[in-house]
Amino acid sequence: MPVINRIAGFADEMQGWRRHLHQHPELGFDCHQTAAFVAERLREFGVDEIHEGIARTGLVALIHGRGKGGVIGLRADMDALPIEEATGADHASTVAGKMHACGHDGHTTMLLGAAKYLAETRNFTGTVALIFQPAEEDGGGGGVMVDEGIMDRFKIDQVYAMHNAPGFPAGMFMTGPGPVLAAVDTFHVHVKGVGGHAANPHETRDPIPCAISIIQAVNTIVSRNAYAGDELVVSVTQIHAGSAENVIPDKAYVNGTVRTFDPAVQDLVEARLKEIVDGQAAAFGVEARLGYDRHYPATVNDVAKSEFAAEVARDVSTQVEYREAREMGAEDFSFMLQARPGAFMMLGQGVDSAGLHQPDYDFNDEIAPIGASYFVRLVERAQPVE
Template structure:
């Protein structure tokens, strides 16, 4: 596996960075200490510019190569998850209720490793824009950075990112053309009735039968309203109501998620949910309100850039899968791919617990592989003439 020798020599240092970040997780946009650590490393490496405070705690750092040329963006996310860690590792989270259960500590480390090498060699033309973003898990920090103008401000013409993939062989790269991750929407349904004593249900307007009917009807949307070849998931994930066995509650709450790839399908699902909620409420003589929130759009790779990314990955690894493959997970790198062509790459990290689990930990052995991929992207996209 042809990892760049110089980057392989950073392995111990990169492991130390990653484990420091793992032990000190931060959530959402509040990645202050993480951003400070990243900025300190970047300045030590000798990047040409460090721009902080974008999307509150995001960073864009610039490295200039040999001669004029375009700018290529490389992105890593920095935020953790609100989970109590159960790894038992020496470098486990020192903050109760927060842990890096998605590997963003590893993503940040891979981009730092690439940054160090690129600062030393500068074997490219134009500029590299290193994007360290907060709030991927919740808040859409990538979208906020785009809204705050990073693509135009730094002249970024194409953009790339890596996400680790536990359960796949370490060092395996996976990407494909077109949509690779789904758009994610959330629905909230508030059912309102009239509560009372359970011995006298005729004096109430019980929200529970209506709630049950709404959930049952939601489960008919995909098989009866969506074309069978359109990939979509509609899942009810929460139902809350009631407080005691002898009380008819006055309200109920339904929550769920919708995953899809086509905005027309999103429109279909939202319209059908509105009809179901209004219709069932009318049938039971109570009221119900739907709030439908569209969050991250689908993550869509540019076809040419994804082909290029796969070619670059073959420079680094003999394990590369390039094919159309859609997953129902979501990513706010989607906003950057809406703004500029590029590709999202998955990197296998071996067997072990999956993402968002309390016993998950990033595999430090794959960090030099990811860093080498980032470097090769730059050197092949913007070669020195």
């Protein structure tokens, strides 16, 4: 793999950055130490501008090239997950109940590696905007950064991001045109009945049978309400009710997730959920309330930019897969792609890697120079010096 020689030369330094970040995970928008570490490295590299405090702890750094040109945005996420680490690594998390189980420490490191090289060489025109965002896992930090005006403020005209992919060969790139990741919604159902002694159920309005019927009906939305060709997932993931074997509770709670690509299918699911909840509540003589929250939209690559991203990846790796392939996972980079054309790329983490969001996951440091080289080549090919 033609990793840039200079980047290969400071691969050990990148590993040090990554493992430091791994040891000090932070959640959501509270990425204060992480952002400070990133800003300190960027100052060492000699970037031209650092703008901090965007979306609370996000930052945008600018590197100016040789002569006039456009502005290309490169994004990395910084936040971790509320998971207790089980890797046993020497560089394991030092914070109880928190770990980088999705590889955002590696994504940040790859963008820092690209920043170091680009600040040294400046073999491009225009400007590179390095976007380090918090709260990808929960909170939509990417959307908040867009809402706070980064695209217009820094005149970004195209934007790219990357995510590691366990289960695929290390250094393999994968992307495609159009939708690549799903929109994600959450539903909450609160059932309110009348509790009482389990020996006298006739004196109660038991919320549990209603909750069970709601779950059974919800599972028919995909098979009986949506067109078979629609890509749709509706999953019930939580049910809570009761506290003792001899007490009928007065309430029950049902929670789940919805994954779609088509807004019309989103509308269908929300409408059917409302009908199911209202209907089952009436049938069982209890009260039930639906909450439906639309979170991240679908991640949709610009066709031309995704083709360009695949071409660039071929400069770095012999393993590049470019095809229409939709996954039901979600990403808040979707907000940035709604604001500007660009592409989201997957980078193989290794076939033997633990999966994302698992306590034994650890980012593969060997792919960091590959990802950094890809970011650099994106800039140099998108905005070449004549």
